Each structure stands twice: as structure tokens, then as C-alpha cells.
Amino acid sequence: MTTTHTLPVRGGRLHYEVRGEGPVLLVMGSPMDAVMFGPLADALARDHTVVTHDPPGISRSTFDDPQLESTPELRADCVVAILDALGAKTADLFGSSGGAVTGLALVTRHPGRLRTLVAHEPPLLELLPDAAQLRAMTEENIAIYQRHGVGAAWMQFMKNAGFDVSEHAGPPGEPTEKDLRNSARFFLHELRGTTRYLPDIAALRASETRVVVGLGETSGHLLTSRTSIALAERLGTKPTMFPGDHGGFMGQPNEFADTLRQVLAR
Structure with a gap:
């Protein structure tokens, strides 16, 4: 059974969902919402209390200020607010993409709250030798969104990420109003802050939290x-892997x- 909850936080309200029983496991992305992780959460719920949520300003997590920047630090604070609401002093966390960056920020910003962080493919562009060029690509991607809209922006984003977009002449179908809102949030108030986040490596290495970096077996081209x-x-x-x-x-x-179970059991 899945239960849904709304948590008041400063300036907004967070939507989160809880399913299963056992050790608390946070499963998240960014900008991906709770729906995207439903099948994985269902698969994990037989031996974990799995918590998913919509990141700040995405889908059902609404904030009063539409210009609020969705930084990794803000998202980490929101996750800790959910843990507090659950009465969970500690938890494990699986974060993918921007959710992995959220997890890294949480480890150093809120020491002791995570037992294990599995950071799956965090887009930490600042760690790369060509960071300046990649930063410029991100800025151009944002400009494409502003000039040409959602379809063109997502196509460019996928191309920048390394996906083969040659077979796709345009976006798959008409975006819903929710898609449009989430895309605006992502391109205007999240993408820059996530990709420019520079983790505190010394603090991560010294942390009591075990940090595992996850990578897809077929992600070599990304x-x-x-x-x-x-x-x-x-x-x-x-x-x-x-x-x-x-x-x-x-x-x-x-x-x-x-x-993921095998990784958490080690």
C-alpha cells in the first residue's frame, strides 16, 4: 500500500509517498518526480520503507515563489524535512542524476542523516577538465529553451548528454501543462545549479556516510x-555497475x- 502526504515547509508544500516496511530508503531524482520511481519503489517495498517525493517546484510540490532556485542545498533541506516528518533519524538514499547531487549535498550539509548514499550518475560537470566548455553548453541549452521552447530544449539537452537523437525529429507528442511547468522549472531554475554543484570531496571522504557511485552498464557513451x-x-x-x-x-x-539491495547489504 502506498500512502501520500503533504508536508508544509517554508514557502511551500512537499508531496511525498511512502510504501512498504523495513529500513527507510529514500529514492529520488531531480527533476524526475515520484511517479518516475514508482516501479522501482514497488520492487523495493517488500523489504524497505521506500520514500519517494516530488522535488521542490516539480509536479505536486508547490512553492509560493516561482523564481525560487532549486539548488542541491535547498533540495537536501527538503529531504531532511521529510525524514523529520517520518521520525527517521537516519536512512539510506538512492539518488539518480540530479537526485544524486541532492544526496551529495545532504551528506555534507546534514552529517549523520544518511547511512549509505548511492549516487547514480550525478551530472557533476565541474569535476571534468572541459568544465568551462560544458558550462557554456548548458547556458546555450537554457537559451534554446527561452528562444525555441520545450521541444527544442529537451532535444538539445539529450544531445548534450550523449544520447542518440538522430531518430527523433521532435518531441514525442504534445507536452501537458504539467510537463510545461516542470520543464520551465528545470531549465530556468534547476539545471544551472545542479550541473555547477561542486561537492566537498574532503568532507565526503571523511563522512560516516558510505558513498557509493553508481553507473549504468550501458552508459559508457553518456x-x-x-x-x-x-x-x-x-x-x-x-x-x-x-x-x-x-x-x-x-x-x-x-x-x-x-x-541496489546487494549494494545496501554490503
Whole structure:
């Protein structure tokens, strides 16, 4: 059974969902909302209390200020607010993409709240030697959104990320009003802050939280493969391989859940 909750926070309200029983496991992305992680959460719920949520300003998590920047620090504070509402002093966290960046911010901003962080393909562009060029690509992507709209912006985003977009002449179908709102939030108030986040490597290495860097088995062609390897090298570890690519948790949720269980049990 899945229960849904609304949590008042300063300036807004957070939507989160809880399913299953057992140790608390946060499962998240950014800008991906709770719906995107439903199949994975269902697969994990037989032996975990799985908590998913909509990030600040995305889908059902609404904030009064439409210009509020969705920084990793803000998102980390929101996750801790959910833990507090649950009465959970500690938890494990699986974060993918921007959710992995949220998790890294949480480890250093709120020490002791996480037992294990699995950071799956965080887009930490600032760790790469060509960070300045990648920063310029991000700015151009935002400008494309402002000039040409959602479809063109997402196509450019996917191309920048390393996906093959040659077979796609345009966006798949008409975006809903929710898609438009979420896209505006992402391109105007989230993408820049997430990709420019520079983790405190010394603090991560000294933390009592175990940090595991996750990488998709078929993500070798993606930009997030480079960033994941760069983070793991700085932490003195090697990436742990997960099924699929950047969205493997959607395409193979049961296999992905099995791998995540093995990682958390180590």
C-alpha cells in the first residue's frame, strides 16, 4: 500500500509517498518526480520503507515563489524535512542524476542523516577538465529553451548528454501543462545549479556516510559516465555497475532493485 502526504515547509508544500516496511530508503531524482520511481519503489517495498517525493517546484510540490532556485542545498533541506516528518533519524538514499547531487549535498550539509548514499550518475560537470566548455553548453541549452521552447530544449539537452537523437525529429507528442511547468522549472531554475554543484570531496571522504557511485552498464557513451568516474576517482573508489543506462531504474526496475539491495547489504 502506498500512502501520500503533504508536508508544509517554508514557502511551500512537499508531496511525498511512502510504501512498504523495513529500513527507510529514500529514492529520488531531480527533476524526475515520484511517479518516475514508482516501479522501482514497488520492487523495493517488500523489504524497505521506500520514500519517494516530488522535488521542490516539480509536479505536486508547490512553492509560493516561482523564481525560487532549486539548488542541491535547498533540495537536501527538503529531504531532511521529510525524514523529520517520518521520525527517521537516519536512512539510506538512492539518488539518480540530479537526485544524486541532492544526496551529495545532504551528506555534507546534514552529517549523520544518511547511512549509505548511492549516487547514480550525478551530472557533476565541474569535476571534468572541459568544465568551462560544458558550462557554456548548458547556458546555450537554457537559451534554446527561452528562444525555441520545450521541444527544442529537451532535444538539445539529450544531445548534450550523449544520447542518440538522430531518430527523433521532435518531441514525442504534445507536452501537458504539467510537463510545461516542470520543464520551465528545470531549465530556468534547476539545471544551472545542479550541473555547477561542486561537492566537498574532503568532507565526503571523511563522512560516516558510505558513498557509493553508481553507473549504468550501458552508459559508457553518456556524459554522466564521465562525471561518475571522475567522482569515484576523487573518492578513491570505483563505480558500482547497475543495469541499463541513465534511466535503468525505469527500464529494468526489478533487476535494478536487486542490484541496489546487494549494494545496501554490503
